[in-house]
Amino acid sequence: MEDNIVQRFRESAHLKDVFVNDNLGKIVAAVVAITGALKAGNKILLFGNGGSAGDAQHLAGEFVNRFLIERPPLPAIALTTDSSVITSIANDFDFSEIFSKQIRALGQPGDIAWGISTSGTSVNVLKGLETAKKIGMITLAMTGRDGGPIARMADHSLHVASSSTPRIQEVHITAGHVICEMVDYKLFQKPDLK
Numbered sequence: 611m612e613d614n615i616v617q618r619f620r621e622s623a624h625l626k627d628v629f630v631n632d633n634l635g636k637i638v639a640a641v642v643a644i645t646g647a648l649k650a651g652n653k654i655l656l657f658g659n660g661g662s663a664g665d666a667q668h669l670a671g672e673f674v675n676r677f678l679i680e681r682p683p684l685p686a687i688a689l690t691t692d693s694s695v696i697t698s699i700a701n702d703f704d705f706s707e708i709f710s711k712q713i714r715a716l717g718q719p720g721d722i723a724w725g726i727s728t729s730g731t732s733v734n735v736l737k738g739l740e741t742a743k744k745i746g747m748i749t750l751a752m753t754g755r756d757g758g759p760i761a762r763m764a765d766h767s768l769h770v771a772s773s774s775t776p777r778i779q780e781v782h783i784t785a786g787h788v789i790c791e792m793v794d795y796k797l798f799q800k801p802d803l804k
Contacts, residue, residue: 621774621777622777622780622781625770625772625774625777625780625781626780626781626784628771629768629770629771629781629785632769632771633768633769633785636766636767636768637768637785637788637789637792638792639766640750640766640768640789641789641792641793641796642796643722643748643750643765643766644722644750644789644793645793645796645797647720647721647722647748648684648685648793648797649797650720652685652718652720652721652722653685653686653687653718653721653722654670654673654684654685654686654687654721654722654724655686655687655689655712655713655716655717655721655722655723655724655742655747656669656670656686656687656688656689656690656724656725656726657688657689657690657709657712657723657724657725657726657734657735657738658690658725658726658727658732658735659727659732659734659735661728661775661779662726662727662728662732662735662752662779662782663688663690664690665726665779665782665783665786666688666689666690666724666726667688667690667691668783668786669686669688669724669786669789669790670686670687670688671688672786672787672790673685673686673790673793674686677787677790677791677794678791678794679794679798681794681797681798684793684797687716689708689709689712689713689716689738695708695712696708699711699712705734706733706734706737707734707737708734709725709734709735709737709738709741710734710737710738710740710741712738713738713741713742713745713747714741714745717741717742717745717747718745718747719745719746719747720746720747720748721742721745721747721748722747722748722749722750723738723739723742723743723747723748723749723750724750724751724752725738725739725749725750725751725752725760725764726751726752726753726782727751727752727753727754727758727760728753728754728755728770728775728778728779728782729753729754729755729758730751730753730754730755730756730757730758730759730760730761730769731755731758731759731760732760735751735760736759736760736763739751739760739763739764740763743763743765748765748766749763749764749765749766750764750765750766750767750768751763751764751766751767751768752768752769752770752782752785752786753767753768753769753770754769754770754771754772754773754775754778754782755772755773755778756771757769768782768785770782
């Protein structure tokens with residue numbers, strides 16, 4: 611058992627190294643896009659399914675409350691938290707519409723639509739991002755596997771080249787944390803942040 615535990619940690623660490631080498635410029639571009647949107651008075655809408663829904667909620671909390679530094683709250687909404695909205699859309703229309711209808715209701719041109727899908731194929735995430743593009747929002751996708759149609763259509767795509775859902779999720783939350791930290795740095799210029 612000990613060998614298996616050590617192996618999982620090594621897999622996670624290795625995948626994070628590969629990810630940052632493959633995506634460093636894309637992470638910077640995503641930070642610049644998010645920072646620009648927030649400076650312009652726009653907001654971030656985050657969404658995903660299952661563990662990715664949890665990541666969307668987690669990251670929204672980091673923006674709204676705080677990450678590492680004391681600073682004003684930043685406007686971010688997880689579209690995965692309102693059970694009445696989600697279930698009514700799924701019941702009256704289709705589960706594939708749960709994010710796109712919320713984006714039509716809440717999204718504005720210049721906002722960020724941040725979709726998370728470990729498979730890169732989640733239909734409701736794809737429809738949400740497609741709707742966001744039609745509105746004039748900036749789209750950011752975090753995906754896994756081969757990226758799927760979600761990675762191909764997003765303005766900014768951070769792709770984890772793995773087929774292991776747990777390892778993909780571990781990279782996604784690390785990338786999300788780094789993005790939060792860098793957005794804070796760019797907006798609030800803390801000199802002690804290296």
